[in-house]
Amino acid sequence: MDGAPSRVLHIRKLPGEVTETEVIALGLPFGKVTNILMLKGKNQAFLELATEEAAITMVNYYSAVTPHLRNQPIYIQYSNHKELKTDNTLNQRAQAVLQAVTAVQATNAPISGTTVSESAVTPAQSPVLRIIIDNMYYPVTLDVLHQIFSKFGAVLKIITFTKNNQFQALLQYGDPVNAQQAKLALDGQNIYNACCTLRIDFSKLVNLNVKYNNDKSRDYTRPDLPSGDGQPALDPAIAAAFAKETSLLAVPGALSPLAIPNAAAAAAAAAAGRVGMPGVSAGGNTVLLVSNLNEEMVTPQSLFTLFGVYGDVQRVKILYNKKDSALIQMADGNQSQLAMSHLNGQKMYGKIIRVTLSKHQTVQLPREGLDDQGLTKDFGNSPLHRFKKPGSKNFQNIFPPSATLHLSNIPPSVAEEDLRTLFANTGGTVKAFKFFQDHKMALLQMSTVEEAIQALIDLHNYNLGENHHLRVSFSKSTI
Numbered sequence: 001m002d003g004a005p006s007r008v009l010h011i012r013k014l015p016g017e018v019t020e021t022e023v024i025a026l027g028l029p030f031g032k033v034t035n036i037l038m039l040k041g042k043n044q045a046f047l048e049l050a051t052e053e054a055a056i057t058m059v060n061y062y063s064a065v066t067p068h069l070r071n072q073p074i075y076i077q078y079s080n081h082k083e084l085k086t087d088n089t090l091n092q093r094a095q096a097v098l099q100a101v102t103a104v105q106a107t108n109a110p111i112s113g114t115t116v117s118e119s120a121v122t123p124a125q126s127p128v129l130r131i132i133i134d135n136m137y138y139p140v141t142l143d144v145l146h147q148i149f150s151k152f153g154a155v156l157k158i159i160t161f162t163k164n165n166q167f168q169a170l171l172q173y174g175d176p177v178n179a180q181q182a183k184l185a186l187d188g189q190n191i192y193n194a195c196c197t198l199r200i201d202f203s204k205l206v207n208l209n210v211k212y213n214n215d216k217s218r219d220y221t222r223p224d225l226p227s228g229d230g231q232p233a234l235d236p237a238i239a240a241a242f243a244k245e246t247s248l249l250a251v252p253g254a255l256s257p258l259a260i261p262n263a264a265a266a267a268a269a270a271a272a273g274r275v276g277m278p279g280v281s282a283g284g285n286t287v288l289l290v291s292n293l294n295e296e297m298v299t300p301q302s303l304f305t306l307f308g309v310y311g312d313v314q315r316v317k318i319l320y321n322k323k324d325s326a327l328i329q330m331a332d333g334n335q336s337q338l339a340m341s342h343l344n345g346q347k348m349y350g351k352i353i354r355v356t357l358s359k360h361q362t363v364q365l366p367r368e369g370l371d372d373q374g375l376t377k378d379f380g381n382s383p384l385h386r387f388k389k390p391g392s393k394n395f396q397n398i399f400p401p402s403a404t405l406h407l408s409n410i411p412p413s414v415a416e417e418d419l420r421t422l423f424a425n426t427g428g429t430v431k432a433f434k435f436f437q438d439h440k441m442a443l444l445q446m447s448t449v450e451e452a453i454q455a456l457i458d459l460h461n462y463n464l465g466e467n468h469h470l471r472v473s474f475s476k477s478t479i
Contacts, residue, residue: 007034007052008079009059014043015070020097022069023047025175026076029156029221030058035084036094048084061221065154127176128203129183131169135195137395139338142215144191145169152185153178157208159217162400165476172208215344215356286314288328288336289358294349295323300377302348302457303328304384309456309473310342310398311335312385315363318375329363331387342400347450348457384461386473399476403431403452406475408441411468419444422462426455432479445479 011023020036023045027033031054037046049055059076066073086094129149133140142160149155149171157172173179179202187200210219212228219225290303300316303326307313312331319325330336336357344355366372379385386394397406407419420430423444428451435442446452452474460472 003078003080005052005056005059006078006080006082007050007055008046008048008081008084009055010077010079011045011047012043012075012077013072014045014074015072016040016043018069020094022175024097025177026062026067026069027054027058029172029174030054030061033098035086036098037084037086038094046079046081046084057221060223061156062154064223065220067154125176125180125202126204126206127173127179128205128208129171129173129179130201130203131171132199133167133169133191134197134199135190136167137195137398139334139341140167140191140196141337141341142169142218145171146218146220148186148191149173149182152182154220156221157210157217157219159208159210161216165399165402167400170203170205170208215340285333285357285361286330286336287358287360287363288330288340289325289356289360290328290343291325291354291356292351293318293324293326293353294351297349298323298326300326300375300379304377304379304382305457305460306348306453307339307343308384308386308460310339312387313382314378314380315365316377316379317363320372320375323375327358327360327363331385335387338398342398346401346453348453350450394473397473399474401449401453402474402476403447403449404443404445404475404478405452405456406441406473406477407444408471409464409468410440410442410470411464411466412439413466414464414468416442422459423455426458427451428455434479443475443477443479 009027011026014023020038023038024033024036024047027047027049030049032050033047034050035046035048039045049058055078059078062076067076068074131145142158145158145160146155153173153175155171156174158169160167160169162168173182183200183202186198188197190197208219210217210222210225213219213223213225214227288307295318298318300318303316303318304313307316307328307330310330312335313328314331315327315329317327319327328336328339330339340355340357343353345352347353363376365378366376386392405423410419416433416435419442420433423430423446429447430444431447432445433442434444446455456472456474459470462470464470
């Protein structure tokens with residue numbers, strides 16, 4: 001990307017049949033496009049943006065993500081021209097397209113990335129898709145979504161969040177046409193075999209406002225955004241628009257489990273450490289780094305219990321010289337992805353914890369005879385692993401942390417009052433309680449997710465007498 005920055009960009013290697021609209025669409029997400037000159041015979045074009053800043057953002061973005069038009073890579077660099085002087089008679093068609101785009105942008109302010117059909121100027125569908133994932137037995141991360149949806153065009157922004165105990169995402173393309181293609185190709189497909197079904201709709205939003213780049217939200221056009229420790233990535237205004245939109249969505253009957261027949265799915269599945277791609281270790285990274293822990297309170301046992309909801313924890317090491325951080329080794333890469341996607345940004349002992357993949361392959365145990373103050377613990381043979389048995393129904397009951405807890409293995413002699421008292425003693429408030437018919441299981445609702453996390457850490461495997469140890473997990477139900 002040589003040359004001094006300029007608001008005029010020189011675009012090369014364009015496919016022969018490309019239209020002005022498609023070239024303009026490349027620039028729209030970054031700001032107003034003020035002029036265009038197509039050199040048809042040379043397969044080149046000049047694109048002028050309103051500001052140099054917009055042009056710099058665009059060049060920086062496309063230097064990291066190769067832009068494609070009609071499935072061909074194209075090349076973008078700063079032009080030596082500081083502005084475009086175009087002969088208006090020659091360039092009438094391009095000017096008409098530009099005016100049309102500008103008109104559509106004006107009527108749909110603050111729309112970004114609208115495509116105009118050359119004949120009729122009608123605003124296309126939104127470039128933003130709303131994605132809901134059903135049957136999420138395996139983690140679907142922001143990167144997995146990026147990988148799958150990038151096959152249909154440059155993905156500019158993604159926001160993920162959990163709503164009504166369902167993983168959802170908003171994903172913005174530079175061009176509504178890409179959004180349309182992705183929706184047609186992917187709606188109703190499964191990311192992995194027989195699970196993680198995509199339900200895709202156009203969003204009413206035409207532009208996403210991403211404040212932070214982290215594992216919940218990302219703006220690929222602005223790598224400079226802060227990671228904003230655990231702040232919600234959704235603007236309250238967007239959240240409100242969203243609540244309205246979600247209530248309108250009717251999910252059609254489950255479609256047949258079509259495994260996506262393309263490389264994107266394989267790459268995504270490999271990203272979740274679920275299938276072995278040739279030449280890629282199937283394991284994925286099994287060790288997590290957890291930071292911003294409450295060092296006064298945290299113990300290897302409490303981390304084992306909380307992370308054990310999402311996989312079988314093998315070893316935990318609280319770092320000797322940085323006791324607000326710990327390494328946690330899971331049984332496989334899929335479990336570490338699952339724990340990371342559900343626990344990053346949650347509150348534990350009053351602090352928002354950060355969970356990322358560690359570069360370590362394993363957690364080392366201290367040398368024989370060396371006392372490390374009980375900071376490292378090996379749970380390899382623990383009888384408390386939830387996922388040891390292949391096909392265990394625990395695999396189907398993995399939910400994000402929620403205020404409502406699912407209790408099981410309750411002995412007949414234990415009454416609702418006993419359980420309410422027990423859970424209130426963990427420092428929270430019990431809001432609601434409901435026994436299942438057989439009395440062996442119950443739902444119990446705390447007043448916040450943080451209180452429920454605390455109660456699960458304190459009371460999972462609690463001995464209720466008569467050789468019954470209480471089992472606690474997060475529930476997707478509310479009482």
